[in-house]
């Protein structure tokens with residue numbers, strides 16, 4: 001089978017601001033049509049990685065869009081990339097529609113693609129106003145629309161949900177999923193992890209300028225810890241019974257019981273029921289993406305030496 005090149009390849013990316021190194025040998029690939037979440041704490045290096053890919057910052061290392069290398073002085077392949085980095089740079093005296101006309105490349109498809117984006121992002125009621133009057137969310141929507149123009153193969157979005165209301169968040173999610181199903185690759189940074197959990201196929205976790213984890217969302221969530229919180233009519237006895245059956249139990253708000261692959265809620269209920277214990281409350285406490293990422297970053301080997 002013919003090998004399809006990755007949509008984006010980043011190899012040995014290092015970045016210095018003066019003498020201060022902010023990226024340390026960053027390596028990763030983005031597969032075509034995947035949505036990749038780039039996550040990490042404030043200052044971890046997400047924006048710097050994105051700016052380096054787009055040749056907006058000088059860096060050391062190799063970056064390729066598909067099979068084509070991109071460098072600070074050689075960036076033809078960036079024609080196939082759409083991006084929104086930090087806040088969009090807009091011309092105050094131009095309307096939103098004039099911005100879209102300015103950035104569109106293919107005149108033949110300009111009118112339909114601009115109209116479709118305006119419609120999909122619900123921008124009709126402000127698109128013919130000058131950008132100087134735009135709110136944060138309106139600017140952000142226009143910046144997103146510009147990133148989606150010209151059918152890019154790769155779209156890079158840095159904190160795209162900034163300033164977006166719930167409807168706009170929903171519209172953007174629908175647009176990203178539609179474009180990704182059509183083959184567009186996305187690299188998206190966001191602190192809104194619940195939203196990334198709904199969108200991303202793959203995750204790259206950055207900490208102190210290094211990649212500390214590259215994984216699929218499914219893999220990460222499958223490895224996450226499953227626990228139940230329960231209250232019984234005799235919690236002390238319940239602890240004794242569960243520990244004797246090799247469950248890890250801690251006392252919190254009720255009993256917190258870790259569940260491994262070989263254990264289950266049904267088995268817990270049966271064990272306690274066999275001893276005539278009454279379960280008064282029971283609920284699942286599965287880790288979400290936030291908890292899983294915090295654990296990755298907290299691991300000592302995740303810290304850059």
Ligand SMILES: Nc1ncnc2c1ncn2[C@@H]1O[C@H](COP(=O)(O)OP(=O)(O)OP(=O)(O)O)[C@@H](O)[C@H]1O
Nearest residue numbers: 017020022040041042043044045046047048049191
């Ligand atoms: N122009 C600059 N000059 C000097 N240092 C910079 C510059 N821009 C970024 N940095 C430093 O590089 C590091 C990475 O910053 P970056 O903006 O890439 O982080 P980030 O992960 O995007 O953070 P956030 O989530 O807060 O946006 C930080 O330590 C930051 O202080």
